[in-house]
Amino acid sequence: MSFPFSLYSIKPNFTFVASLSKKDYNVFDMEELLEWLIEEANNKGCSFVEARYVRKLTSSIRVQDGRIEELSQRESAGIGIRVIANGGWGFSASASLDKKSLSACLKEAIASAVALGSKAREKAEVKEMEGLEDRKELRCKISPQDVSSEDKAQMVLEWEREAKGVDPQRLSNTLASLNDVTREEMVYNSWGVKVESKLVHTLANVFVSASEGEVRQSAFERRGGTGGYELVENIDPEEFSLKAAKKALELLSASPPPAGTFPAILDPEVVGLFVHEALGHNAEADAVWSGHSIIKGKKGQEIAAPSVTIVDDATIEGAFGFYFYDSEGTPSKRNVIIEDGILLDYLYNLETAMKMEAMPTGNARAEGYEVPPVVRMSNTFMAPGNWTFEEMLAEIKEGVYLKGGRWGYVYPERGQFTFNVQEAWLVRDGELKEHLRDVSMSGMTLETLKKIKGVSKDFKLASPGYCGKSGQTAFVDNGGPYVLVEEITVGGRR
Amino acid sequence: MEKDLLSLALKAVEKLRGRIEQADVFVERRKEINIGWEKSSLKQVSVGYDEGISARAFHKGGRGFASASPLSEENINKVVEAAISLARAAQPDPHFKSLPSPEEGRKVKGLYDEKVADLSPQDLAIWGEEIIEGAKQVDENAIVSGGISAYSMDYALANTERIGIEDRRTGLYAYVMVVLSKSGEVASFFDFDEARRLKDFQPLDIGEKACLQAREFFGARQAPTGSYPVVFSYLGSGSILQAVASAAAAEEVQRKRSYLADKKGQKIAWEGLSVLDLPLIEGGMSSSSYDGEGVPHKELTFIEDGVLKTYFHNSYTAGKGNEENTGHAVRGSYRGGVGIAPTNLQIKLGDWTLEEMIEDMKYGILILSTSIQPNPVSGDVSGPIDFGFMVEKGEKTYPLKNTMLGFNMIELLENIDAISRDFREEPGVKMPALRVKNLRIGGGR
Numbered sequence: 001m002s003f004p005f006s007l008y009s010i011k012p013n014f015t016f017v018a019s020l021s022k023k024d025y026n027v028f029d030m031e032e033l034l035e036w037l038i039e040e041a042n043n044k045g046c047s048f049v050e051a052r053y054v055r056k057l058t059s060s061i062r063v064q065d066g067r068i069e070e071l072s073q074r075e076s077a078g079i080g081i082r083v084i085a086n087g088g089w090g091f092s093a094s095a096s097l098d099k100k101s102l103s104a105c106l107k108e109a110i111a112s113a114v115a116l117g118s119k120a121r122e123k124a125e126v127k128e129m130e131g132l133e134d135r136k137e138l139r140c141k142i143s144p145q146d147v148s149s150e151d152k153a154q155m156v157l158e159w160e161r162e163a164k165g166v167d168p169q170r171l172s173n174t175l176a177s178l179n180d181v182t183r184e185e186m187v188y189n190s191w192g193v194k195v196e197s198k199l200v201h202t203l204a205n206v207f208v209s210a211s212e213g214e215v216r217q218s219a220f221e222r223r224g225g226t227g228g229y230e231l232v233e234n235i236d237p238e239e240f241s242l243k244a245a246k247k248a249l250e251l252l253s254a255s256p257p258p259a260g261t262f263p264a265i266l267d268p269e270v271v272g273l274f275v276h277e278a279l280g281h282n283a284e285a286d287a288v289w290s291g292h293s294i295i296k297g298k299k300g301q302e303i304a305a306p307s308v309t310i311v312d313d314a315t316i317e318g319a320f321g322f323y324f325y326d327s328e329g330t331p332s333k334r335n336v337i338i339e340d341g342i343l344l345d346y347l348y349n350l351e352t353a354m355k356m357e358a359m360p361t362g363n364a365r366a367e368g369y370e371v372p373p374v375v376r377m378s379n380t381f382m383a384p385g386n387w388t389f390e391e392m393l394a395e396i397k398e399g400v401y402l403k404g405g406r407w408g409y410v411y412p413e414r415g416q417f418t419f420n421v422q423e424a425w426l427v428r429d430g431e432l433k434e435h436l437r438d439v440s441m442s443g444m445t446l447e448t449l450k451k452i453k454g455v456s457k458d459f460k461l462a463s464p465g466y467c468g469k470s471g472q473t474a475f476v477d478n479g480g481p482y483v484l485v486e487e488i489t490v491g492g493r494r
Numbered sequence: 495m496e497k498d499l500l501s502l503a504l505k506a507v508e509k510l511r512g513r514i515e516q517a518d519v520f521v522e523r524r525k526e527i528n529i530g531w532e533k534s535s536l537k538q539v540s541v542g543y544d545e546g547i548s549a550r551a552f553h554k555g556g557r558g559f560a561s562a563s564p565l566s567e568e569n570i571n572k573v574v575e576a577a578i579s580l581a582r583a584a585q586p587d588p589h590f591k592s593l594p595s596p597e598e599g600r601k602v603k604g605l606y607d608e609k610v611a612d613l614s615p616q617d618l619a620i621w622g623e624e625i626i627e628g629a630k631q632v633d634e635n636a637i638v639s640g641g642i643s644a645y646s647m648d649y650a651l652a653n654t655e656r657i658g659i660e661d662r663r664t665g666l667y668a669y670v671m672v673v674l675s676k677s678g679e680v681a682s683f684f685d686f687d688e689a690r691r692l693k694d695f696q697p698l699d700i701g702e703k704a705c706l707q708a709r710e711f712f713g714a715r716q717a718p719t720g721s722y723p724v725v726f727s728y729l730g731s732g733s734i735l736q737a738v739a740s741a742a743a744a745e746e747v748q749r750k751r752s753y754l755a756d757k758k759g760q761k762i763a764w765e766g767l768s769v770l771d772l773p774l775i776e777g778g779m780s781s782s783s784y785d786g787e788g789v790p791h792k793e794l795t796f797i798e799d800g801v802l803k804t805y806f807h808n809s810y811t812a813g814k815g816n817e818e819n820t821g822h823a824v825r826g827s828y829r830g831g832v833g834i835a836p837t838n839l840q841i842k843l844g845d846w847t848l849e850e851m852i853e854d855m856k857y858g859i860l861i862l863s864t865s866i867q868p869n870p871v872s873g874d875v876s877g878p879i880d881f882g883f884m885v886e887k888g889e890k891t892y893p894l895k896n897t898m899l900g901f902n903m904i905e906l907l908e909n910i911d912a913i914s915r916d917f918r919e920e921p922g923v924k925m926p927a928l929r930v931k932n933l934r935i936g937g938g939r
Binding site for chain 2: 069073078088092097111113122372411414415416470
């Protein structure tokens with residue numbers, strides 16, 4: 001089995017520019033305002049201050065059951081101010097961008113920090129960075145703002161029509177949507193960091209429900225990345241709308257899964273969910289520092305099978321979790337978490353880097369101006385190995401093949417993860433025998449990492465999506481090769 | 495900018511009137527304080543101010559939505575123009591009948607508390623310290639994380655059909671997660687408290703309660719694969735109820751995306767199960783006088799003696815289905831659109847106690863808390879038991895790990911055979927325990 005994508009073939013066509021035009025960006029006032037805030041905070045005795053301006057412009061189109069149902073547009077902008085004073089953290093945010101409002105906002109952040117500092121058992125501190133001034137923009141080939149709502153809507157209508165056309169009788173609901181988000185962020189701090197970046201995220205979805213008698217099933221496909229309209233204007237219907245429709249129809253005749261523990265093959269999407277949920281959240285240094293990670297204290301130890309290498313890489317151009325700078329102004333990096341089964345390092349922000357004597361890895365991300373940055377993943381994947389899918393199948397006497405991630409979550413401190421997949425097959429004597437629907441699997445992270453028996457050559461990083469943590473949503477991508485696991489627990493009805 | 499939100503909303507509606515068939519405008523101003531703690535130490539305080547406006551415009555039923563912040567003359571004009579042009583670009587929708595017209599609603603008390611609006615970060619920090627301390631008194635090595643939020647918001651809603659309402663609300667929420675370690679093994683549990691009024695907020699013992707419960711999770715094992723009777727404790731039953739209610743949203747039903755489609759008037763559950771939707775409870779977390787489109791709230795029977803009595807409607811789905819608008823439109827904030835959700839769901843209490851259900855069980859499973867996430871289309875559930883115990887001869891024998899549930903929602907509802915008379919109460923909701931005769935459990939070989 002081969003894949004149309006490889007790690008580097010998903011790059012969209014765009015170019016970077018070294019600097020932004022000040023005219024495009026309209027930053028004169030904002031630069032002055034952010035510098036003024038830093039100076040005010042310094043004068044008031046803060047040991048660290050960060051002022052962050054974020055502006056977001058979102059547009060979306062939703063087509064359902066043959067009709068353009070809603071077009072929407074959302075715009076927000078504001079400044080978040082984070083300080084350390086008296087050994088405590090304080091944060092305040094305002095959508096009003098006049099000096100009076102921001103001054104009140106700063107006062108509130110400082111008062112909170114001072115009050116907290118006197119109570120906190122652990123003093124707030126951050127790794128000192130070198131000053132840095134830079135502006136980066138992801139220049140789209142076709143900016144979403146340059147395409148009319150009508151043209152976008154026609155394209156989304158076409159996706160929905162294609163899906164519905166597969167079987168208008170049995171496809172009870174077809175929904176297609178297109179979302180684009182233009183996000184500008186300016187991060188200024190008291191170490192002399194002044195970075196500005198602008199990114200566009202574009203995402204296309206098709207969601208299909210099918211029914212026949214009492215049986216109802218659904219399936220979806222999603223395409224997207226960092227970049228503009230060029231990412232979605234020529235999507236191959238066979239790999240998108242038609243694929244989702246056919247999958248939902250095929251699931252109508254699939255069986256509920258058996259319950260129990262089985263050897264399993266995970267497809268690249270499910271592996272992506274696994275590395276993100278089961279391992280990635282445990283590798284976030286705030287979880288490690290606060291005692292909520294199952295891999296705390298295991299740096300340098302073998303925690304996975306030798307064939308396992310897991311990476312978080314925010315520098316993959318075009319992937320949905322790509323960015324230039326994180327929300328603390330640290331340049332994005334490729335961070336190897338596990339190499340050949342050995343835990344190399346965690347993902348850090350400025351604070352955890354200081355406390356854990358490490359270097360910031362550029363993983364501090366904030367959804368908007370109104371929330372402080374937290375440690376987050378970006379594009380997380382398992383690196384390819386030497387096996388083929390067929391060799392994996394041949395290893396299984398009785399087991400399951402799990403395909404297409406739907407959702408997942410993890411209790412990092414206990415190391416227990418759960419994923420729900422779009423479809424699965426019962427494998428008997430090396431052959432795909434029975435199509436299964438509505439399958440979830442569960443396992444213990446460290447046990448499962450050790451029980452990985454095979455890692456395939458084929459690789460795919462194309463699961464653009466959103467990750468939730470601390471009430472915030474981050475753009476992320478996940479992926480990997482096919483993986484053969486000795487055992488995994490399946491929740492079934494028979 | 496004017497302080498009076500209703501005047502702003504009405505002003506925006508006047509700009510829309512005459513240029514588009516129908517429209518509504520939502521304006522909001524909000525303050526939120528959050529404190530967080532990690533590793534048993536207060537970590538961060540944040541204070542945020544937000545304000546914004548959104549408008550929905552309807553052209554031949556096609557919908558345009560726009561939102562912007564902060565509240566400024568420029569942004570109001572921008573939102574009005576964008577909503578109109580987006581609605582015109584959408585396609586006509588014959589199913590759209592009308593936005594609601596004004597009707598007098600009943601005033602619900604206890605949704606806004608000046609004392610909550612006036613809380614300072616320091617007040618929250620003091621509670622936070624007590625919550626941490628409570629856990630530490632049970633186990634001095636407990637690792638405590640969590641946080642407290644307090645918010646106050648003022649909002650106004652107006653539409654072209656002459657609805658013009660304004661209201662305010664406050665909210666408090668505390669959450670704690672306690673992690674314990676012993677000989678390399680980890681056990682954890684959580685707890686929470688929520689309220690609209692200060693007098694209903696009792697968060698100080700949640701650290702202690704979570705820590706006491708976490709201690710019972712050492713020695714977790716996988717249950718053997720098989721079929722078992724299962725008791726869902728208070729939080730577990732809450733998760734089931736949410737899963738059923740979300741499938742009853744008329745939008746999902748009409749689009750055939752719900753396993754409850756075509757089930758209205760039919761028996762979907764054990765005859766002992768009745769559920770009410772109670773939006774007018776004083777101080778209730780999901781209470782309000784009007785829904786998100788300005789329709790007066792009223793009490794409703796959701797499930798009666800096992801029969802599904804109604805779906806939850808907003809103005810669009812009620813018009814499309816030629817049914818009565820049940821007033822279940824919801825708006826999270828000015829940033830989002832209008833969805834459908836139940837209010838305070840109340841299960842009719844039964845005769846058992848949770849303790850009696852456990853004592854009565856020869857060989858089964860007790861679930862304290864788990865996330866029930868059915869495939870909304872099929873109702874099939876395949877998911878883990880997040881926090882549960884094996885029960886043998888009426889006693890908890892060991893905590894569970896890596897153990898999965900597999901069932902269909904209708905199968906679960908029909909197999910309920912007992913409801914408790916004791917419950918966990920949060921403002922507006924009393925959550926009893928439920929017992930299910932037989933469920934398939936995926937565990938060890």
